[in-house]
Amino acid sequence: MPETRAFDLVVIGAGAAGLSVTAVAAQLGVRVALIERGRMGGDCLNFGCVPSKALLAAARHAAAIRAAARFGVTAGEPQVDFTRVLDHVHHAIAEIAPNDSEERFTGLGATVIRGEARFAGPDTVAVNGMTLKARRVVIAAGARAAVPPIPGLDTVPYLTNETLWQNRTRPRHLIVIGGGPIGLEMAFAHRRLGAEVTVLEAARMLGRDDPELAEGALLALKDEGIALREGVRIARIEGSGGAIAAVLDAGGGREERIEGSHLLIATGRRPNLDTLDLDRAGIETTRLGVKVDRGLRSVSNRRVYAIGDIADIDGIGPRQFTHVGSYHAGIVVRSALFRLPAKIDYAALPRVTYIAPELAQVGLTEAEAREAGHRDMAILRWPLAENDRAIAEGTTRGLVKVVATPKGRILGAGILAPHAGEMIGMWGLAITTGAKLSTVAGMIAPYPTLSEAGKRAAGQAFVPKLFAPMTKRLVALLRRLG
Secondary structure (H helix, E strand, O other): OOEEEEEEEEEEOOOHHHHHHHHHHHHOOOOEEEEEOOOOOHHHHHOOHHHHHHHHHHHHHHHHHHHHHHHOOOOOOOOOOHHHHHHHHHHHHHHHHHHHOHHHHHHHOOEEEEOOOEEEEOOEEEEOOEEEEEEEEEEOOOEEEOOOOOOOHHHOOOEOOOOHHHOOOOOOEEEEEOOOHHHHHHHHHHHHOOOEEEEEEOOOOOOOOOHHHHHHHHHHHHHOOOEEEEOOOEEEEEEEOOEEEEEEEEEOOEEEEEEEOEEEEOOOEEEOOOOOOHHHHOOOEEOOEEEEOOOOEEOOOOOEEEOHHHEEEOOOOOOOOHHHHHHHHHHHHHHHHOOOOOOOOOOOOEEEEOOOOEEEEEEOOHHHHHHOOOOOOEEEEEEHHHOHHHHHHOOOOOEEEEEEOOOOEEEEEEEEEOOHHHHHHHHHHHHHHOOEHHHHHOOOOOOOOOHHHHHHHHHHHHHHHHOOHHHHHHHHHHHHOO
16 A cells, blocks of 8 residues: 655755745745655756856856957967866856755755656655645646757767766867757857857747847857857758768758767757656646646646746746746745735846856847837937946947836846846846836946946936937026026
């Protein structure tokens, strides 16, 4: 007879979203079970955010050495020991791992179970021969790399974000299939570490970002020496003699062959739902994940929540960022534990592509604002070429772009700049709190900083009125009156 245990909350998946829910629930004294079949910390710690940013840090240092001469510092070409670079990557993972460990969460009061979870009923989860009865279940199973059905791909060794970190040989020529943030970040890092890199994209690279800012980002990548190919059709993948070739359909019966030493697949993510037996719990799904409402509850089983990379909210699909998982966790805690009304609001959801310069966006892009029905908008810009800090540091490529209503309500902001990910938070706060352009323009920014560019962009909204003929006449009158 299988052992049956009762819990207030069962969480499936120990990634960022699942860990956040579990930590709060356990510290509140809730009987919570956390089930994980793989590594604690999930994709972000082991295969995503942490290792990728560690690799990018190494790439940044290599680039700084190459650029030192223009500042009067002689250094020469950096010597990249790729094995030691990967040692740094794994050291970063190991340093953060205790925060996500089984020991930590057991210490908080959670029951951590390592095994494969499967639903056995609407409120029942089976794992390791046990049956867990739960008042509420949170599915935080995450997503994995989606592998496209390209002919011949299964005949060659290829990398994904999960296997990339085991490769300790610097690629001679890395071919990346996929021109989204993951593909471009890894292309950028490997190029700066000395590899030749080609990126292949079927549509438009950085397709979700503002085209004006994306164009600047892609030009910067080209200047790094990365070959970017948009609108390509890959006919097949071939391998021979240790080389990997992407054969492109060049039209008119012609083909083009691009050969490399390594191949990275970065063509999106697919939800980890295959083994959960969701049908036994009456949980409706889509190809993008679990179908949930804006409170993150399953539309077909109200005992169940789905959060993070697998939450298909009102058909708009998941937002696959670690910070979204943590945000979702807060909503579930308010709803499931405190019975408070809580719904998602992505009006101030930020995203960053960590290349150089970084590309950050919060709120609506110009195109998204027009699609949402905003016609009479203020589009405000301030180039980094007019920012004193950027000039002093020789990093003048970039732009702050703000979209607002005629009355000054901020709809969105995009930044192409060094440290854009750090700069975008101010705009997210402005959108969340309803602060207007006048508030940002009136802010006292320390000099010299890149954040001044945001203040100056906001100030552009008031330039026409400030220097209008009527204003000049008023100033002249006041001068005459003493």
